[in-house]
Amino acid sequence: LAKTTQPISMDSYEGQEVNITCSHNNIATNDYITWYQQFPSQGPRFIIQGYKTKVTNEVASLFIPADRKSSTLSLPRVSLSDTAVYYCLVGGLNNNDMRFGAGTRLTVKP
Amino acid sequence: EAGVAQSPRYKIIEKRQSVAFWCNPISGHATLYWYQQILGQGPKLLIQFQNNGVVDDSQLPKDRFSAERLKGVDSTLKIQPAKLEDSAVYLCASSTRTDRIHEQFFGPGTRLTVL
Numbered sequence: 001l002a003k004t005t006q007p008i009s010m011d012s013y014e015g016q017e018v019n020i021t022c023s024h025n026n027i028a029t030n031d032y033i034t035w036y037q038q039f040p041s042q043g044p045r046f047i048i049q050g051y052k053t054k055v056t057n058e059v060a061s062l063f064i065p066a067d068r069k070s071s072t073l074s075l076p077r078v079s080l081s082d083t084a085v086y087y088c089l090v091g092g093l094n095n096n097d098m099r100f101g102a103g104t105r106l107t108v109k110p
Numbered sequence: 111e112a113g114v115a116q117s118p119r120y121k122i123i124e125k126r127q128s129v130a131f132w133c134n135p136i137s138g139h140a141t142l143y144w145y146q147q148i149l150g151q152g153p154k155l156l157i158q159f160q161n162n163g164v165v166d167d168s169q170l171p172k173d174r175f176s177a178e179r180l181k182g183v184d185s186t187l188k189i190q191p192a193k194l195e196d197s198a199v200y201l202c203a204s205s206t207r208t209d210r211i212h213e214q215f216f217g218p219g220t221r222l223t224v225l
Contacts, residue, residue: 093209100153100154
């Protein structure tokens, strides 16, 4: 079971870039890194997933160093509506130990 | 495309009473999950179905919780009898594949308060 560690909370201001780092020191060879976002009173929403190097979509970027022991979710130019909890999960095909941790509570201030 | 539907959205019961939650996944999604999310914590998986079969129910408190997905489409989760510590949001999610790394689509959840 690949345990993940991420900050409990972060504050930012509108227009800034936010980077949330997740540590997963015992990630397995076949594991992927997945991030979900959860707004208050809603279910989590898939944001991005990667295996190595960098992945970018319309919402975020995911940076994964060569050793894959950590990953960084990057949110460009955040707005108040990006205030949410962000979860980092690690797991692979045929590995059903992928679990949600406590997540990182991001608060974007005006 | 319609999302995952859940009902009711809110439920208040007294301890020792019974309660049931309903979930209708996205059409065509064979995999269905039930999660429990206690305030301030991440979602905890209770049970995973693939069509109408159980893939994983290792974290389901089977003495009081039960779930079924008889026709491989919608699902119900029941608690009988409820305890105070069952107060939480119950989330249903669905996916096209069994492996949990595949995108899970979550419903809005049912907020349960046990008094």
